[in-house]
Amino acid sequence: xxxxxxxxxxxxxxxxxxxxxxxxxxxxxxxxxxxxxxxxxxxxxxxxxxxxxxxxxxxxxxxxxxxxxxxxxxxxxxxxxxxxxxxxxxxxxxxxxxxxxxxxxxxxxxxxxxxxxxxxxxxxxxxxxxxxxxxxxxxxxxxxxxxxxxxxxxxxxxxxxxxxxxxxxxxxxxxxxxxxxxxxxxxxxxxxxxxxxxxxxxxxxxxxxxxxxxxxxxxxxxxxxxxxxxxxxxxxxxxxxxxxxxxxxxxxxxxxxxxxxxxxxxxxxxxxxxxxxxxxxxxxxxxxxxxxxxxxxxxxxxxxxxxxxxxxxxxxxxxxxxxxxxxxxxxxxxxxxxxxxxxxxxxxxxxxxxxxxxxxxxxxxxxxxxxxxxxxxxxxxxxxxxxxxxxxxxxxxxxxxxxxxxxxxxxxxxxxxxxxxxxxxxxxxxxxxxxxxxxxxxxxxxxxxxxxxxxxxxxxxxxxxxxxxxxxxxxxxxxxxxxxxxxxxxxxxxxxxxxxxxxxxxxxxxxxxxxxxxxxxxxxxxxxxxxxxxxxxxxxxxxxxxxxxxxxxxxxxxxxxxxxxxxxxxxxxxxxxxxxxxxxxxxxxxxxxxxxxxxxxxxxxxxxxxx
Numbered sequence: 278x279x280x281x282x283x284x285x286x287x288x289x290x291x292x293x294x295x296x297x298x299x300x301x302x303x304x305x306x307x308x309x310x311x312x313x314x315x316x317x318x319x320x321x322x323x324x325x326x327x328x329x330x331x332x333x334x335x336x337x338x339x340x341x342x343x344x345x346x347x348x349x350x351x352x353x354x355x356x357x358x359x360x361x362x363x364x365x366x367x368x369x370x371x372x373x374x375x376x377x378x379x380x381x382x383x384x385x386x387x388x389x390x391x392x393x394x395x396x397x398x399x400x401x402x403x404x405x406x407x408x409x410x411x412x413x414x415x416x417x418x419x420x421x422x423x424x425x426x427x428x429x430x431x432x433x434x435x436x437x438x439x440x441x442x443x444x445x446x447x448x449x450x451x452x453x454x455x456x457x458x459x460x461x462x463x464x465x466x467x468x469x470x471x472x473x474x475x476x477x478x479x480x481x482x483x484x485x486x487x488x489x490x491x492x493x494x495x496x497x498x499x500x501x502x503x504x505x506x507x508x509x510x511x512x513x514x515x516x517x518x519x520x521x522x523x524x525x526x527x528x529x530x531x532x533x534x535x536x537x538x539x540x541x542x543x544x545x546x547x548x549x550x551x552x553x554x555x556x557x558x559x560x561x562x563x564x565x566x567x568x569x570x571x572x573x574x575x576x577x578x579x580x581x582x583x584x585x586x587x588x589x590x591x592x593x594x595x596x597x598x599x600x601x602x603x604x605x606x607x608x609x610x611x612x613x614x615x616x617x618x619x620x621x622x623x624x625x626x627x628x629x630x631x632x633x634x635x636x637x638x639x640x641x642x643x644x645x646x647x648x649x650x651x652x653x654x655x656x657x658x659x660x661x662x663x664x665x666x667x668x669x670x671x672x673x674x675x676x677x678x679x680x681x682x683x684x685x686x687x688x689x690x691x692x693x694x695x696x697x698x699x700x701x702x703x704x705x706x707x708x709x710x711x712x713x714x715x716x717x718x719x720x721x722x723x724x725x726x727x728x729x730x731x732x733x734x735x736x737x738x739x740x741x742x743x744x745x746x747x748x749x750x751x752x753x754x755x756x757x758x759x760x761x762x763x764x765x766x767x768x769x770x771x772x773x774x775x776x777x778x779x780x781x782x783x784x785x786x787x788x789x790x791x792x793x794x795x796x797x798x799x800x801x802x803x804x805x806x807x808x809x810x811x812x813x814x815x816x817x818x819x820x821x822x823x824x825x826x827x828x829x830x831x832x833x834x835x836x837x838x839x840x841x842x843x844x845x846x847x848x849x850x851x852x853x854x855x856x857x858x859x860x861x862x863x864x865x866x867x868x869x870x871x872x873x874x875x876x877x878x879x880x881x882x883x884x885x886x887x888x
Contacts (some may be wrong), residue, residue, distance in 0.1 A: 452540025470614025
């Protein structure tokens with residue numbers, strides 16, 4: 278994270294736009310309240326460090342720059358940091374500068390927080406009837422048991438560092454939340470994002486929050502409050518002040534065991550274990566899909582997976598019954614409906630929320646950036662969107678279906694795969710290319726001299742190209758050096774890279790992979806820049822070759838993507854179709870990655886990554 282008034286904020290915004298750079302974590306801008314007000318009035322904004330003003334620019338121009346990068350690259354995210362600190366129950370004892378990787382838990386240095394979730398879908402009584410409801414008594418009992426269990430875990434956990442143990446035990450943070458919210462709404466015949474659904478959400482979340490705070494008070498009676506509890510300061514906090522009077526009186530009399538008690542965490546895997554209920558507070562992404570399960574003997578078995586609420590509906594009304602209009606998926610919701618649900622939940626959560634607002638690729642830039650301002654106005658603590666783009670790809674695709682599809686026996690939204698070219702075939706989940714690109718007798722190319730500081734001899738890199746679709750594209754690579762230490766791996770590297778080049782398609786990922794390699798022995802400084810490894814240096818040579826030959830375009834030394842051209846208003850290059858590529862899972866290879874709750878999760882094997 279970096280504050281919006283830091284002198285390096287402009288470079289920070291663009292830090293991940295270079296392929297292969299900073300690939301293993303997300304970036305977020307800490308947007309302060311004064312900055313947001315300056316954006317709204319188009320005022321000046323100072324970039325300050327150590328009391329010195331380094332630059333002054335228009336706040337709205339900086340905001341648009343953040344939004345343009347997010348529109349094209351899905352990063353950086355935005356965290357409304359003043360709101361987080363103001364509403365923090367521990368505002369008097371700490372200052373927050375960042376969240377955990379999925380965004381639901383703002384934490385101080387060395388902070389840790391145990392997370393847990395209550396399955397709302399399992400608590401719905403008389404589903405799909407006019408009397409459908411959640412038994413709040415049962416909910417309270419579950420919350421009490423969960424809070425006690427989670428508080429015990431704080432004591433028995435083994436922390437890697439003593440600072441982490443001290444931080445956890447001094448404040449005893451826990452984060453109890455929910456999963457299955459969307460399915461619970463469906464079972465109560467309420468459309469996700471509607472006014473009726475927001476009323477239900479507020480009712481359920483208030484009941485959960487109230488029960489969690491009272492459970493923590495009961496633990497304080499038995500075991501004592503958290504060590505940093507200061508009654509007057511704690512009760513004066515913005516979030517605690519909004520609790521019911523009797524809850525605040527109980528805290529004043531007995532203290533509270535856990536400084537913070539509620540949070541909405543990612544629940545991809547546990548939602549599957551619970552019968553494939555909807556994840557966290559996310560809408561249902563697809564009501565049915567095929568999942569490949571890895572068996573003990575290494576084989577894979579296909580399983581049809583259907584949403585929990587859909588199965589309950591079919592059990593009640595039969596397989597032929599038409600689906601009512603309250604069965605909606607993420608593709609059918611507007612950004613405003615996503616934000617409305619998140620805001621309704623945020624009112625009753627003392628930490629934050631892991632949630633992704635999925636938007637269509639064709640959304641205009643103006644409409645896109647208004648989502649973040651709307652999120653600020655609605656009181657959210659942060660905002661994360663996901664827009665399929667040329668840069669990030671489309672993590673999940675669903676088949677287009679006519680409106681009457683909801684009346685069909687299979688209301689499924691299966692994963693779609695792009696049409697297979699005639700020179701490819703698929704077997705056992707592996708795509709084979711039977712015909713590599715043809716090689717001419719003579720190929721044009723260039724040879725580059727690379728002098729790696731730790732090597733006595735220069736390395737020579739030859740890249741040959743072929744002409745295809747009116748442009749040159751790399752076809753093969755050779756790496757030679759008098760240094761025999763490099764011989765074996767350079768031969769292997771050239772064969773592998775050449776094999777990739779000859780298969781065609783988008784081969785720019787080769788550059789990204791090479792540039793991301795870090796040598797544990799240390800890299801070297803080259804031309805005033807630190808290069809993390811010899812392989813990264815080779816990657817940079819290949820990238821520059823691609824730029825010089827026109828295979829990829831460059832702007833200020835960086836590739837110009839279709840997404841950035843769209844932001845700038847430039848027309849797309851001729852013959853460049855709309856991106857429909859699917860993102861494959863790094864574990865199983867299936868094209869079934871979806872973006873939810875700040876994490877990319879594979880619907881086929883369950884792999885999850887919060888990068």
